[in-house]
Amino acid sequence: MKKYSIFFTINIIFLISLLLISVSFALLYGVNKQKEKHFNYKRDIEITKIFMHQYRESSVSDELLEYMKNLGFSVILDAGEIENILTSKKLKSREFKSNRAFKIRYLELGENRYIFVQTPREKIILTSHSISSDGKNIILIAYAVIFLIFILLYLSIINKLKPLKILQESVKKFGNENFDLECMTSNKDEISQLANEFHKAAQKLKKLQESRNVFIRNIMHELKTPITKGNFLTRLPQTEENVESMQKVFYRLESLIKEFASIEELISTKKELEKKSYFLEDIIDNAMDILMCEEDSVAKEFENIKIDVDFTLFSIAVKNLLDNGIKYSKDKKVVVKADKNMLVFESIGQKLSYELQNYFEPFFKGDNSTSAQSFGLGLYIVKHVLDAHSLHLKYEYKNGVNKFIIELDF
Known part of the structure; x- marks a missing residue:
């Protein structure tokens, strides 16, 4: 010491x-x-x-x-x-x-x-x-009592100062940008409160760092397709059709930038949702536009019900579920079904290799995924969007069909 x-x-x-x-x-x-x-x-x-x-x-x-x-x-x-x-x-x-x-x-x-x-x-x-x-006995008893009180007081003070040692080690980790700190304590004194507040600050920074990683990797992944298409279109004759396609590419890039900003804000802070009542078909169409997928890639088998959501964020969640379904299905198609209680995304393909909870971790990819296809962020983003809406995602696999189910608890 x-x-x-x-x-x-x-x-x-x-x-x-x-x-x-x-x-x-x-x-x-x-x-x-x-x-x-x-x-x-x-x-x-x-x-x-x-x-x-x-x-x-x-x-x-x-x-x-x-x-x-x-x-x-x-x-x-x-x-x-x-x-x-x-x-x-x-x-x-x-x-x-x-x-x-x-x-x-x-x-x-x-x-x-x-x-x-x-x-x-x-x-x-x-x-x-x-x-x-009785004088000597009284003195001995008094000494024993005071000695015991003194030791208990010492142990109490040392116990209250223990968070300082933990906090010291946590600050060292913090300086090395390691935000996985464990300095929380149930004590109520000022030192414990300081340690708890430091822990909370570290968790916020960890979340912010995590959101930055997601943000950067998502940009790398999502920009790849429109940039590739745009690069291809620049080599074609400037016909009216090609110009229109180029405009769609720029629209896609603009939509992606807005999406990235929404995702970053959602993950790193407690974003206030702008919830209103929207038709489900409008949300699906918006998600398809962001994804730039073919019309025949998504089959809509539902009544056009209304749901109360944040249009931008919920469209991002739907886009990621559609993207996963198209990307990993055998026929490159997704069927969307819905009623008042649930929204279901069905696709023919292999069963998930792990429990659904594992895919909610950032950058987690299953055995049927390749680095070229995915960064392991789709379901992570979906989870955050649904959590913000107080909704839940379930997974079922039956007769070769993957089912991702959003429980509509409105």
């Missing part, structure tokens, strides 16, 4: 803070322990004085032993046990009272505390049972 990283700085801050909190609690615990030790020492001294007063009157009687037990002290009279304690190498000793008759020392052996009493008659050791206050 780089030292100038935000994550490095946060880790250092949390580490130092945690260290300071731990040291503070350790000092507080130590102070509390010293207070408790001092309290027990004072208590031991006072109870030893009571013991000595009672001992002078009745020596070590059963009543005195019971009394000391009630005060939290045990009385050791066994000489061997006393000798073991006194000869221990880890024993700490300090004398706090002595005279000619008595000698009293305060002993510490590990966590155990003893009071050694030397009398003219015998040796006695009082074992002190510590009285532990």
